[in-house]
Structures are given as C-alpha cells and as structure tokens.
Amino acid sequence: MKVRTLGFIAVIMAVLSVGVPYTILGDIARFWASYLYWTLLTIATIIIGYIHLSRWGDER
Amino acid sequence: MNPLYIAIALVIWFLVGVVIAYKAREYLGEGMPEFFLANRKLSGFISGMTYSATTFSAFMMVGLVGLTYSTGVGAVGFEMIYIIFTILLLIIFAPRFWIAGKKYDIITPPELLAKRYNSKWVGVVSSIICLTMLIPYASVQMMGIGELLEGMTSASLPAIQIFGVTISSLYLIGVLLVAGFSAISAFWAGMRSVSWTDAFQAIIMLAASIILVIFVFYHFFEGPSGFVTDITTEHSQLLELNWDLSMFVGLTLPWAFFALTNPQVSQRMFVSDSVKSVKQMIIYFSLFALIYTVITTLLGLAIAGTGLDVPNPDAAMPTLLSNVPVILALVVFVSIFAAATSTLSSVTLTLSSLGSRDFVKKVKPSISEKTEVFSGKIIIVLILISCIIFANLRIEMIAVLSSMASGGLLVMAPTIIGSFFWKGSTTEGALSSMVIGGIITSTLYIAGEAYYPLGWWPSFWGLLVTLTIFVLVSLITERPQGTEEFLDEVEKGVKEEGMI
Numbered sequence: 001m002k003v004r005t006l007g008f009i010a011v012i013m014a015v016l017s018v019g020v021p022y023t024i025l026g027d028i029a030r031f032w033a034s035y036l037y038w039t040l041l042t043i044a045t046i047i048i049g050y051i052h053l054s055r056w057g058d059e060r
Numbered sequence: 061m062n063p064l065y066i067a068i069a070l071v072i073w074f075l076v077g078v079v080i081a082y083k084a085r086e087y088l089g090e091g092m093p094e095f096f097l098a099n100r101k102l103s104g105f106i107s108g109m110t111y112s113a114t115t116f117s118a119f120m121m122v123g124l125v126g127l128t129y130s131t132g133v134g135a136v137g138f139e140m141i142y143i144i145f146t147i148l149l150l151i152i153f154a155p156r157f158w159i160a161g162k163k164y165d166i167i168t169p170p171e172l173l174a175k176r177y178n179s180k181w182v183g184v185v186s187s188i189i190c191l192t193m194l195i196p197y198a199s200v201q202m203m204g205i206g207e208l209l210e211g212m213t214s215a216s217l218p219a220i221q222i223f224g225v226t227i228s229s230l231y232l233i234g235v236l237l238v239a240g241f242s243a244i245s246a247f248w249a250g251m252r253s254v255s256w257t258d259a260f261q262a263i264i265m266l267a268a269s270i271i272l273v274i275f276v277f278y279h280f281f282e283g284p285s286g287f288v289t290d291i292t293t294e295h296s297q298l299l300e301l302n303w304d305l306s307m308f309v310g311l312t313l314p315w316a317f318f319a320l321t322n323p324q325v326s327q328r329m330f331v332s333d334s335v336k337s338v339k340q341m342i343i344y345f346s347l348f349a350l351i352y353t354v355i356t357t358l359l360g361l362a363i364a365g366t367g368l369d370v371p372n373p374d375a376a377m378p379t380l381l382s383n384v385p386v387i388l389a390l391v392v393f394v395s396i397f398a399a400a401t402s403t404l405s406s407v408t409l410t411l412s413s414l415g416s417r418d419f420v421k422k423v424k425p426s427i428s429e430k431t432e433v434f435s436g437k438i439i440i441v442l443i444l445i446s447c448i449i450f451a452n453l454r455i456e457m458i459a460v461l462s463s464m465a466s467g468g469l470l471v472m473a474p475t476i477i478g479s480f481f482w483k484g485s486t487t488e489g490a491l492s493s494m495v496i497g498g499i500i501t502s503t504l505y506i507a508g509e510a511y512y513p514l515g516w517w518p519s520f521w522g523l524l525v526t527l528t529i530f531v532l533v534s535l536i537t538e539r540p541q542g543t544e545e546f547l548d549e550v551e552k553g554v555k556e557e558g559m560i
Contacts, residue, residue, distance in 0.1 A: 002560070003152055003481070010148045014316075017141045018308070026301035031288055034133045034301050038140040039354060045144045046346045049151055053342060056155075057335045057558045 009048065017041055061382065061389060063213045063230070069390040073264075073397065074241060077257050081245045084253035091429045095250035095436065096167050096413040101333045102255055104340025109259035111328045111341055112348040113402035115146075115318070118204045120356045121269065121396045126373030128360025134303030136357045142315040143349045149319040150329070150342045155560075156480050157329035158338055159553035160546075166330065168410070169323045169476075170418045176479040178540035179487040180422050185494050186472055187418040190323050191411055195443065197465040198407045199450035201400045202235045206451060209234035211378045212393060235451045238397070239444045242405035246412070246440050250433075251331060254405050261398035266348060268395035269355045275388055276359065276380070280366045287358075290365045298361055310517020314466035320476045321469040324403075324410040335557050404447075412439040464505040467519035471497035474523075474530040480550065482534070483543055489534030497526030 017038065025033040093099050102110070127135040157172065166172045170190065174183030210230045245257045281287040291298065320326055332338045363376045370379045377396075381389040416436035421427065427435075471494050478485030501522030504512060513521060554560060 006148055006152050010145065013144050013148070014141075017137065017144060018305075018312075021137060021301050022305060022308075029296035029299045030292060031299060033299065035136055035299060035357075038133075038137045039350075042140045042143050042350055042353075045147050046350065049147045049346060050343060052151055053339045055558075056339050056560075 006052070009045075013041065013045060061213050061386065065386055065390055066209070066213060066393065069394050070237065070397065073394045074237070077241060077260060077401075078244060080256050080260050081248050081253040084256045085249040087252055088249040092167055092413075092417070092432050092436075093165065094252075095433045096409065096417075097161075097327075097331050098251040098255060100162065100331055102251075102331045102337065103333060104337035105344060106255050106259050107328065107332045107337055107341035108344025108348065109262040110255035110331075110402075110406070111325060111345045112352075113258035113262040113265065113399070114324055114328065114406035115345075115349070115403075116265065116352060116399055117201055117403035118208070118396050118400040120352060121265075121359075121392070121399060122204060122208065122374060122377050124353075124356050125360040125363065126376040128298075128357045129363045129370065129376040130373040132298035132300065132302060132361075133357075134301055134308060135360065136353075137301070137303075138308065138312050138315065139353045139357065141312050142318060143346070143353060145316040146319040146349070147342065147346050149317070150345070153320060153326075153476075153480070154329045154338050154342065155554045155557065156550050157326065158332065159557065159559075160550050161330035163549055163553060167327075168413050168417050169326045170414060173472075173475060173479060173490065174418070176540075176543075176546050177475075177485075177487040177490050178542050179491070182475070182487060182490050182494075183418045184422065185491055186475070187414045189468065189472060189494060189498055190414055193465040193468040194322075194324070194407050194411055195446060196450065198404050198411075198443070199447040201404045201407075202238050202447055202451040205238045205397060205400045206231035206234035208378060208393070208396060211375065212381065212389075232452065235448060238401050238404060239448050241401045242408055243440065243444050245401075245405045246409040247437055250409060250436075254402075254409050255331070258402045258406065261402040262348065264391075264398045265395045266352060268392045269352060269359070272384070272388065272392050273355045273358055273362070275384060276362045276366070279384070280362065287362060287365065291361050295361070295364045298364055306512075306516045306520075310467075310519050313517075313519045313523060314470045317470055317473045318466065321472050322466075323414065324406045326476075327410050327413070335559060338559070408440055408443050408447075411443050412436040415439040415443075464502060464518075467505060467517070467522055468498060468501055470519050470523050471501055471526045474527045478530060478534070480547070483547060484534055484539060485530070486534045486537040487540045488537040489530045489532075492533045493526045493530035496529055497522050500525050 020037060021034045025037055028034070088094065089099060124135060124139060160166055160172055164175050166175060170183040170186035173186050174180050210228055213230060245253045277284050277287050281290055314321070318325065332341055359380070360376065363370065363380050366380070368379050368383055370376050381392055413436060416432050416439060420435045421432055474493055475485070475490040478490070501518045504518035504521060512518065
C-alpha cells in the first residue's frame with residue numbers, strides 16, 4: 001500500500017468518524033449506534049494496518 | 061480505605077519496579093544512543109508496551125472514565141479517533157523516523173527536524189515548544205496521583221507548611237512517590253530502564269482494568285447483558301452523542317496528531333531493533349489501545365448505572381473503588397499509579413534528551429558524549445524538581461497550561477509532515493509557522509473560551525494558521541540545502557527494508 005493510499009484512508013476515516021455519528025447515529029440511544037460504530041471503525045483500521053504491516057520486510 | 065493497605069500495595073509495586081530498573085542497568089553501555097534510545101535495540105514487545113504505557117496516562121482510568129460517566133459516548137469517539145489516526149500515522153511515519161534515526165544518528169524528534177531543515181533553530185524552537193507544553197503536563201500527572209491518594213483514604217495526616225504553602229501530607233507523599241519512581245527509572249539506565257518498567261506497568265494497567273470491568277458487570281449488574289440493558293433503559297442519554305461539534309473537533313484534533321507532535325511518543329519510533337520490532341510495536345499498541353479504551357469507557361458508563369453517589373466526574377473512579385473489595389481497589393489504584401509514573405518517566409527522559417542534545421550540545425558542540433549524558437541526568441533532576449514545585453503550588457495556571465499542551469504541540473504537525481512529504485517545505489516556513497502558530501494558540505487558550513473565534517477551539521485555529529503560514533512562507537522561500545539528499549536517503553532506506 002502506497003503512502004498516498006494510506007493518506008486517502010486517513011481522510012476517509014476522518015470523514016466517516018465525524019460525519020456519520022454527527023448526521024445519522026448521534027440521536028440513537030443504543031450501544032449499536034455511535035459506540036459500536038466507532039469501535040468497529042477502529043477495528044477496521046487495525047485490520048487494514050495488520051494487512052499492510054504483514055507485507056513489511058518481504059521486499060528485502 | 062486504610063492507608064496501611066495502600067502503603068503495602070505501593071511498596072510492593074515500588075520494589076518490583078526498582079528491581080526491574082536495576083536489572084536494566086546491568087545492560088547499560090556508554091553513549092547518548094545507549095542512554096536515551098537503549099541503543100536502538102528494543103524488542104517488538106517492549107517497544108509496543110513502552111509506547112502504550114507512555115501514551116496512556118492516569119487520564120484514562122480517571123479522566124476518561126469521568127468524561128464518559130458525565131458526557132457519554134462522545135468520549136468514546138474522541139479516544140477511538142485518536143487510535144485510528146495513531147495507527148495510520150505510525151504506519152506512515154515510523155519507518156521514516158526509524159530509518160532517518162539510524163542513518164543520521166538522530167536521538168530526538170527536534171534533532172530530526174533540525175537535520176531535515178538544515179537549521180539548528182528549527183530544532184531549538186521545536187524543543188522550546190515541547191518543554192513549555194510538557195512540563196505542566198508532567199506536573200499534572202503528579203497532581204493527579206497526589207489528589208487520588210488524598211481522596212482514597214479517610215485518614216487525616218497533619219498538613220505541612222512549605223514556603224508559606226499549606227500542603228496535605230498524603231498529597232505530598234503521592235507527588236514525591238511518583239517523582240521518586242520516575243527519577244529512578246529514568247536516571248538509572250535511561251530508555252532501557254524506562255521501557256522495561258513501562259512494560260511492567262502496561263501489563264498491570266491492562267490486567268487491573270480487565271479484572272475491574274468483569275467484577276463491575278457481575279457485582280452491580282447481572283453480567284454484560286444486564287449492563288447493556290440497564291444503560292439502554294435507564295441511562296440512554298449517555299448513548300446519544302451530545303458533544304457540541306466544536307468541542308469534539310477541538311479536543312480530538314490534537315489527539316489525532318499526538319503520535320507525531322508529542323516527543324515522548326515520537327521518540328519511540330527510533331528505538332526498535334528491527335523491521336519486525338517496528339511492526340510488532342504498532343500491532344501491540346493497536347490491540348492495547350483498543351482493549352484499554354473499550355474497558356475504560358465501559359467503566360464510565362457502568363458507574364452511571366451503579367447509582368453510586370459521585371460528587372464530580374473526576375471522582376467517578378475513586379467512588380467506584382471505594383465500593384469494591386479492598387484487594388481489587390488496591391490493584392486498580394496501583395495500576396493508576398503505574399499509568400501516571402510511566403508517562404511521567406518517559407516525558408522526563410525525553411525532555412532531558414531534548415535539553416542535552418538540542419540545547420547543551422548546540423551551545424557547546426565540543427562536549428563529549430559522556431558529558432552530554434551527564435548533562436541529561438542533571439536535566440532529569442531539574443525537570444522533576446520543577447514539576448514537584450509546580451504540583452505543590454497547585455496554581456490555576458498549571459491547569460490551563462496542561463490543557464494547552466496537546467493543542468500547543470499541534471503547531472509542529474505541518475513542519476513534521478512536510479519534512480518527509482513536501483520537498484518544497486523550507487526552514488523559514490517551519491520556523492514562522494511554529495512561532496506564530498504557537499503564540500496564537502497559547503494566547504487563545506489563556507484568553508479563555510469567551511474569546512474563541514466563532515466558538516471553535518484554539519487547536520482548530522492554531523492548526524489552520526500554522527498550516528497556512530507553513531505553506532505560504534515555504535512557497536516564497538528557498539528550500540534548505542540537502543533536502544533532496546535527506547529525502548532520497550530516507551525513501552531509499554524505507555524501500556531497502558521493505559517497509560512500504
């Protein structure tokens with residue numbers, strides 16, 4: 001994954017992590033709303049990061 | 061709680077920590093990289109744990125728990141966004157810091173900027189910003205522990221008068237204990253002892269929080285499902301996002317860039333011994349951060365559901381601890397102590413490396429590495445003494461300066477990002493943006509909320525102004541000598557190590 005792709009992912013994450021809770025989920029008083037959404041977004045980032053990191057060192 | 065129990069728990073923790081720091085000392089060699097970076101030889105596990113313990117201070121189990129208890133799910137978003145950005149920033153920047161550190165024998169983050177911008181002044185200004193912002197932040201770690209110790213025990217020891225200031229004995233004991241442990245772990249073997257004790261502290265922090273949340277679920281609710289039902293039905297307002305957008309952005313923005321702008325964590329991008337260890341550092345931190353954040357925010361919500369009488373948000377955790385079995389309360393109490401000391405010792409060590417490398421060495425370039433390390437040790441003592449004085453004065457200004465810390469450090473973000481990813485960034489752009497941005501951000505913080513333009517927080521305006529000045533000034537000035545060479549060398553190293 002190139003730096004440009006990672007930068008693009010960061011922008012998407014910034015938009016999703018602020019935009020969705022403030023427009024769609026914010027008024028829903030349930031665990032599956034904002035709480036779960038932010039947690040899943042973080043887990044998604046960890047998975048993306050893990051996939052990227054697993055390739056480190058391969059091209060040596 | 062009986063102060064004797066607290067004393068016994070703290071003595072056990074203190075002794076284990078001191079033994080670890082002493083063992084680390086046996087491996088200590090000579091020279092600056094050895095003392096301040098453990099000779100760039102830390103394993104993946106230790107790198108990940110020291111990164112986690114340094115990042116997460118007593119704020120998590122006291123401040124974040126209280127914030128979630130009082131303001132609900134907004135606190136979860138604030139902390140999760142920090143994790144998301146830290147992972148992405150580490151993946152992008154850790155290889156570059158690591159390669160540049162090895163290639164140019166760089167010890168501190170300001171030194172990296174001085175090298176890239178070919179100007180000692182960029183390093184000096186960046187170090188001044190770090191010292192100004194982080195000494196009050198370090199003092200607040202001490203104050204937090206002093207207050208926690210004072211609040212956890214019902215015993216009343218006589219107050220002490222020092223230079224006309226009346227101080228509670230328990231508060232002073234808390235402050236001195238944190239300072240003493242930090243001094244031992246930073247002074248004895250530098251980064252090696254700090255990182256080893258950090259790993260020990262990180263394990264305590266995580267284990268204690270897991271045990272506590274399980275106990276709370278089963279003692280106060282009928283298990284996790286009972287907790288979810290109770291909060292959803294009785295305290296549903298906490299699950300709604302009720303943070304004002306400007307507050308959310310104002311608090312989150314500095315944390316999103318924390319991994320780059322806070323030298324005590326960015327310096328940890330220099331310490332790993334191999335590509336595999338850098339990789340493991342990021343993975344271990346990611347998992348630690350996610351678990352610890354989920355637990356602390358669940359605890360905040362759970363305290364609301366317990367119906368305990370909590371006088372103010374910061375008292376949420378101490379109130380909970382006074383309603384759980386003594387042994388569990390002691391373990392959690394020690395874990396909060398551990399969180400504060402691990403952050404404090406890392407901040408102290410990093411600031412001392414900045415002082416000796418970016419000031420003493422710049423003023424007198426002819427000094428030997430041995431003298432440089434010695435001056436670093438003197439600076440450790442001076443920093444801790446200033447923090448003890450600040451903490452005992454408990455002046456209002458410290459709270460303002462401390463809250464300013466993350467926003468103030470944010471003004472370095474464009475300079476740091478530009479140093480690796482914009483060939484056109486210049487020395488003048490870096491200097492003017494950090495100085496003017498720093499002054500504007502600090503002025504807004506000191507002026508107070510009533511003066512925030514359009515209601516947006518200083519961190520937002522600070523970043524906007526800094527970025528604008530950095531780009532505009534860089535466009536009209538010439539790039540420093542050696543820019544291409546620096547960037548080519550770093551990118552070549554990143555490719556050769558396969559870190560892309």
